[in-house]
Amino acid sequence: MKYDDVPLVVYNFTYLLKVCGDKGQLRRGKQIHGQLVVHGFSSNLFAMTGAANMYANCRQIDEAYKMFDRMPDRDLVSWNTIISGYAQNGLVRMALELVVQMHDEGRRPDLVTVVSILPAVANIRSLRIGKAVHGFVMRAGLESFVNISTSLIDMYSKCGSVVTARLIFDGMENRNVVSWNSMIAGYVEGGNPEEAMNFFQKMLDEGVEPTNVTIMEALHACADLGDFERGVFIHKLLDRLKLGTDVSVANSLISMYSKCKKVDIAAIVFKNLQNKT
Structure with a gap:
């Protein structure tokens, strides 16, 4: 755009700032911030919010707050951006x-x-x-x-x-898979793996498709229970869902078999695992 002398608008910079923030590219983000100032957008609320978000995502929360503090007027988006920045850090x-x-x-x-x-x-x-x-x-x-x-x-x-x-x-009228995952994880972390497994089965009965997070929590519950039979069922399920290549899921699978005293099967899973960590 610059080589073709196409006039730059504020959205060109804010899109790029978002990419830099998402990828944690602070040096590039600063360069784009500098270009934003050069092109006369230094007091634009939308641009300043984009810069604050980039700095927050790059873990430069003090710089993010400086941008926020200089805003001549703050809308709800700019407030949420800085609040989210502090919370995420x-x-x-x-x-x-x-x-x-x-x-x-x-x-x-x-x-x-x-x-x-x-x-x-x-x-x-x-x-x-x-x-x-x-x-x-x-x-x-x-x-x-x-x-x-x-x-x-x-x-x-x-x-x-x-x-x-x-x-x-x-009390929820509508639930998503994250709602189910949060409850299953809550029971596992709270030391009630049996109830976690009951919840997992209820989730399947209601036709909610598990994610990798669901599978990992269910495997954790099986490991705590030493429940080899249900662990094998989950192993077959994750293969059907094509989650077997997920390294975190595979690690949970290895842990489950090991705690169920099936180290030979755990070794096979480990041997077949690509991209070992």
């Missing part, structure tokens, strides 16, 4: 402080805001903060959204409150 409390600041400045948090911070709350295992976010979800009437409910299930499960996670799951 493990700075949950700062992300939550920004949610409060956002609210104080007259911007109402939305579905994207909540989905951004709940996984981070789950990762730090803070049930108190998680309950506070859940309270906001209820007051804002966001609980009917599948991705919100699924994020709540994941948060409560990781915070050791699987009973609450199950209540949310049972």
